Amino acid sequence: xxxxxxxxxxxxxxxxxxxxxxxxxxxxxxxxxxxxxxxxxxxxxxxxxxxxxxxxxxxxxxxxxxxxxxxxxxxxxxxxxxxxxxxxxxxxxxxxxxxxxxxxxxxxxxxxxxxxxxxxxxxxxxxxxxxxxxxxxxxxxxxxxxxxxxxxxxxxxxxxxxxxxxxxxxxxxxxxxxxxxxxxxxxxxxxxxxxxxxxxxxxxxxxxxxxxxxxxxxxxxxxxxxxxxxxxxxxxxxxxxxxxxxxxxxxxxxxxxxxxxxxxxxxxxxxxxxxxxxxxxxxxxxxxxxxxxxxxxxxxxxxxxxxxxxxxxxxxxxxxxxxxxxxxxxxxxxxxxxxxxxxxxxxxxxxxxxxxxxxxxxxxxxxxxxxxxxxxxxxxxxxxxxxxxxxxxxxxxxxxxxxxxxx
Numbered sequence: 198x199x200x201x202x203x204x205x206x207x208x209x210x211x212x213x214x215x216x217x218x219x220x221x222x223x224x225x226x227x228x229x230x231x232x233x234x235x236x237x238x239x240x241x242x243x244x245x246x247x248x249x250x251x252x253x254x255x256x257x258x259x260x261x262x263x264x265x266x267x268x269x270x271x272x273x274x275x276x277x278x279x280x281x282x283x284x285x286x287x288x289x290x291x292x293x294x295x296x297x298x299x300x301x302x303x304x305x306x307x308x309x310x311x312x313x314x315x316x317x318x319x320x321x322x323x324x325x326x327x328x329x330x331x332x333x334x335x336x337x338x339x340x341x342x343x344x345x346x347x348x349x350x351x352x353x354x355x356x357x358x359x360x361x362x363x364x365x366x367x368x369x370x371x372x373x374x375x376x377x378x379x380x381x382x383x384x385x386x387x388x389x390x391x392x393x394x395x396x397x398x399x400x401x402x403x404x405x406x407x408x409x410x411x412x413x414x415x416x417x418x419x420x421x422x423x424x425x426x427x428x429x430x431x432x433x434x435x436x437x438x439x440x441x442x443x444x445x446x447x448x449x450x451x452x453x454x455x456x457x458x459x460x461x462x463x464x465x466x467x468x469x470x471x472x473x474x475x476x477x478x479x480x481x482x483x484x485x486x487x488x489x490x491x492x493x494x495x496x497x498x499x500x501x502x503x504x505x506x507x508x509x510x511x512x513x514x515x516x517x518x519x520x521x522x523x524x525x526x527x528x529x530x531x532x533x534x535x536x537x538x539x540x541x542x543x544x545x546x547x548x549x550x551x552x553x554x555x556x557x558x559x560x561x562x563x564x565x566x567x568x569x570x571x572x573x574x575x576x577x578x579x580x581x582x583x584x585x586x587x588x589x590x591x592x593x594x595x596x597x598x599x600x601x602x603x604x
Contacts, residue, residue, distance in 0.1 A: 219322065225390065273302065551585060
């Protein structure tokens with residue numbers, strides 16, 4: 198089995214020196230426990246998938262802590278919320294950094310327990326599946342902020358991808374890279390385990406079929422404005438149910454809701470979020486695009502490519518412990534900017550195109566920003582067109598075309 202170095206590792210090692218507890222959240226099977234065990238070789242590893250240990254942690258947390266002294270990795274810690282007050286006591290008593298490394302795949306419940314019990318004593322990180330940088334094992338860690346410094350630094354680590362559609366189809370789950378695995382069987386069992394174990398723990402779902410249909414409806418809309426009533430109609434449940442289920446997918450790290458950019462000077466902006474799947478492999482399996490070729494040549498290729506790019510940008514921030522400062526813009530005049538990255542009071546507009554012939558006309562909507570946003574309030578940085586042309590190409594002084602593997 199191959200071990201892939203994770204981009205989050207340097208940050209994690211730094212935080213272990215600074216905080217008594219680190220919590221790594223993220224969807225099932227993205228490599229949380231592998232990462233923690235790799236980093237914490239001198240820690241005792243406990244998984245709450247073990248019913249005996251779980252039972253003791255829940256019913257007698259004090260006894261559990263007595264049986265497990267010293268540095269601990271606690272895996273799937275969301276199953277044992279009763280343990281959090283005992284962790285707090287141990288932290289306050291021992292007063293050392295890096296005492297507990299926790300992982301969990303239900304951020305919603307976890308975060309409630311964490312904020313109540315461990316506020317100020319814990320650093321929380323979000324891990325996703327492999328990023329392209331991790332698959333290529335690149336030694337480059339900066340978040341995607343496309344100023345000139347970033348572009349120069351990133352160019353030193355350019356590694357073209359032979360077939361990006363192969364990767365978009367396969368998705369980013371570590372197991373699909375570390376060993377030979379049947380793709381369809383993998384995602385099929387992934388979805389059923391996710392619904393059975395995680396979703397059922399969070400909400401009463403009367404029908405697994407309905408929830409699966411809901412996941413398919415969301416996957417088919419990746420990269421689009423999220424219209425709850427439209428989805429409710431398709432699935433055959435109420436709008437409130439769809440909103441509740443959407444929150445579950447979001448807190449489990451399966452989807453990302455991209456909020457619209459709001460600014461008083463942009464009066465006509467639309468207020469609805471856009472939805473993105475965070476794993477294009479799962480998106481392909483749910484929507485039954487079953488080969489790289491059908492995705493590349495099919496009607497949804499633009500949607501898949503955009504979803505891939507947005508998820509790569511999100512991972513570049515998550516792996517640095519930063520909540521992605523990203524938005525989109527669309528107004529009532531149908532003017533649209535795929536992505537806006539706001540970093541250090543600078544706004545970088547990004548257009549995402551499957552084309553391999555980038556052209557500055559693709560960035561014509563970027564002008565709205567300079568026309569409407571006062572310079573005193575915010576600087577407009579480089580515009581970027583992310584596309585399939587294999588090299589970096591300046592199209593104007595403030596506009597650069599970058600290949601999708603330059604994120």
